[in-house]
Every structure is written in C-alpha cells, then in structure tokens.
Amino acid sequence: MGVLAFFAGLLLTVMGLGRWHETGSPWWLAGSIALLVLVLIGGMTGGKKTG
Secondary structure (H helix, E strand, C coil): CCHHHHHHHHHHHHHHHHHHHHHCCHHHHHHHHHHHHHHHHHHHHCCCCCC
C-alpha cells in the first residue's frame, strides 16, 4: 500500500464518519470502522499479497 492509498483510505474513513454524524445511520458507522481496519492492516503489512 502506497502512501497516497493510505491517506486516501483515511480520508474516506473520515468522510464516512462525517456522513454517519449527519445521518445517524449505523451502516455508515460500521462501514467507516471496517474501512479503517482494512486501511490500518494494509498500512501495517505494507499491503503485500501473500501467495
């Protein structure tokens, strides 16, 4: 995962959390948290595929 992809993922997470704050929908919160987890895992592992 490149630096640009990492920051783009963080930006999308923050935008999703803002949308959740506006709508109060639990789907936006769940999606934002799931995306954050994927971005953090990709950032820690370097985004390299194994196999």
